[in-house]
Amino acid sequence: MKEILKNNLGLKLLAFLFASLLWLIVVNIDNPVVSKTFPGIPVIVEHSELLTEQKKTYQIVDDTQIVNVTVSAKRRTLSKIKAEDLVVTADIKEMYLDSQIPLEVAIIGYEGSYESATTNPRNLQIQIEENVSRTSNITPTATGEVRDGYVLGNLQTDPETVTINGPESLVDRISKVVAEVDVSGLAEDTTLASQLVFYDEDNNIIDQTRLANNLGNFGVNVIVTLYETRRVPIHVDTSGIAVKEGHSISSVKLAPDEIEIAGSDEALNKVDSIEVPAEEFEGSIINSRTDFNIDLVKFLPDGIQLADSMANSMIVTVAIERDGTKNFELPIGSITVTNLDEDFRMSYGKTEDLEVHVRGTKDKLDGLNIERMAVIDLEEYKKAGTYTVPVQLELPEGCSLEEKVTVEVILEKKENGG
DSSP, X not given: OHHHHHHOHHHHHHHHHHHHHHHHHHHHHHSOEEEEEEEEEEEEEEOTHHHHTTTEEEEEOTTTTEEEEEEEEEHHHHTTOOGGGEEEEEEGGGOBTTTEEEEEEEETTOTTSSSEEEEEXXXXXXXXXXXXXXXXEEEEEEESOOOTTEEEEEEEEESSEEEEEEEHHHHXXXXXXXXXXXXXXXXXXXXXXXXXXXXXXXXXXXXOTTOEETTXXXXXXXXXXXXXXXXXXXXXXXXXXXXXXXXXXXXXXXXXXXXEEEEOHHHHTTOSOEEEOGGGGTTOEESSOEEEEEEGGGGOOTTEEESSTTOOEEEEEEEEEETTEEEEEEOGGGOEEEOOOTTEEEEESOOSOEEEEEEOOHHHHHTOOGGGTEEEEOTTOOSSEEEEEEOEEOOOTTOEESSOOEEEEEEEEOOTTO
């Protein structure tokens, strides 16, 4: 028996092969090839300078710059591989169809130790465009309020233009370039640093990631000039207003009658008032009270501006009276109300003064005060609504109304308990 075991080479070989096969089976059962997907791996683009040399640029589309990588390897090997070991590259040299670049995966430190590594998607999708340059003016803007007694005068950028470089479609979207600064609390001229912001025609901010400009990261400076303020009266020459025969101007009211202006000390010291000349009213022929809307900006001296650019409008109210009459303004609040039903609440449709023309001798008209004479009688008004009610004036003997005076009255039913 011993001799058989010593001399039977075939049996020994068969036993060795069986043991080896058994070992392979055990190893593969214990350490099989498995797969794992690593999400969110960034793609590195190589040789992009090939496009730059052709004055072209590219944009990654369809969100293909982030991919999932599936790795197949022995279980023990795969358990050691981390996401940071994966490097996914897209080589511009390998581009086909002018938009597709195959993706390659390398696993650092595990070269030759894995079965396969594939990406999803398999290609990087890019869009190639011409690279263009354009020079644009820079618009300075300010936020915040300067200190009381000052207004924002002039804003100027240094430099005044910027040259923008980037994809043609993106550069063409730029509608304006803005340099914004905060002037809160400023009380003297100063220079403030600002960064550029690009806007499209819908006033949306444009991402500058794919854009470059000749100013780099330095941005621009905005030179801020402040003006002091002063209030001055407004003088109006109404000699240019013509009235119809038998009429004359009884009064002129200005609203406002003074205005706040701004400018340098030198410019302000030359201004005592704002003058509206007679020529502004030439060609006007009136026979009743008339309001003239005047744009004060036209009459500001050189070097002077309005402290509030929105306060440029003034109303000149010219009251007219007929010869032998006098024009009175009757405040709504001076009218006495009689016979208002206790179930109603009353208000006036309009609150401005009423114009009343009274005829009489000069001595009687000069001493007349109609505010104590105006009455409305609501005896006949018993329903909610809006009514035009005559105003009764108890004028002294020898005086009479030139025309009827009415006022708009609104009656509202009181709520219970009101």
